[in-house]
Amino acid sequence: MKQEKLNSFLGWPLVAVLILGMASAEIYNYSSADRPLAFVRRYKPSVNIQPKNISPDKGEPLYSGDTLRTNESGYAAVQFMDKSFAKVKPNSELTVRGEVNNDKSTSTRIALEAGEIFMEVTQRSENNFEVATSKSVASVKGTEFGVRSDNYAWVEEGIVEFTSSATGQTVSLTERMYGQVNDDNTITTGELTEEDLQKLRSDFESLGSETGEPQKMRLRFRDENGQIREIEIEYYENNEEGAGNNNDN
Known part of the structure; x- marks a missing residue:
């Protein structure tokens, strides 16, 4: 059974996930079958989540699908x-699609149907992380990179394996490189200038930094070995004006 809407909102920017946190944290229990892949940490002014068709007040877990x-x-x-x-x-x-075995072993695939995202992926060998568009797949094991739904990817740090879905052509994009799948499904690559990178990054800096004292949420689950594990997440309340009041998506 999927968990009901969380009482606490996950804040911005990225904060450490800690094992065995303080007893004051709110506890949420998950079975191996209903563990979320991710959480909406912060948003402005609103987001919409399907198939639940909700715009959360404070935060919401995201499950596979x-x-x-x-x-x-x-x-x-x-x-x-x-x-x-x-x-x-x-x-x-x-x-989002995938599965979580434990806090160090995940398999995640993001299907980007529209728009643009910027990713920071943890560098752990057990992870399998992909971002797919209509014509491309970006596979990573720890990097900072952006992907647009028009089949364009760029790398700020690390390495991305960028593949044309139609032809299977794969190129390695390293720091300050971009890749674009063309109309004929071939891949064009190139170098980015510092001005290019700054322009690409600037749009993602609109979410402000955290304010106030951090809140804590503890997630308890049974791992693939049958052991009970706990992960504690620190987060910040979202005080953005108008958050959660818009359902027009």
Whole structure:
């Protein structure tokens, strides 16, 4: 059974996921079958989540198959269970799929149907993380990169394996590189200038920093070995004006 809407909102920017946190944290129990892949950490002014068709007041878990949409003025920050996270620009739509074995082993695929996201993926060998568009797949094991739904990817740090879905052509994009799948399904690559990078990054800096004292949420689940594990997440309340009051997506 999927958990009801969370009472606490996950804040911005990325904060550490800690094992065995303080006893004061709110506790949420999950079975191996209903563990979420990610949480909406912060948004402004609203987001919409399908198939639940909700715009959360404070935060919401994302399960495999859930779709998150932002409207023309909306931004969102999504934290995954392995501490990877995504910044989502306005007019974007993405669907998350995958599974979580424990806090160090995840398999995640984001289908980006519209818009643009920026990812920071944790560097752990057990992780399998992909972002797919209509013509491309970006596969990573720890990096900072952006993907647009028009089959364009760019790398700020690390390495991305960028593949044309139609032809199977794969190129390695490293720091300050971009890749674009063309109409004929071939891939064009190139170098980015510092000015290019700054322009690409600037749109993702609209979400402000945290304010006030951090809140805590403890997630309890049974791992693949049958052991009970706890993960504690620190987060900040979202005080954005107008948050949660818009359901027009």
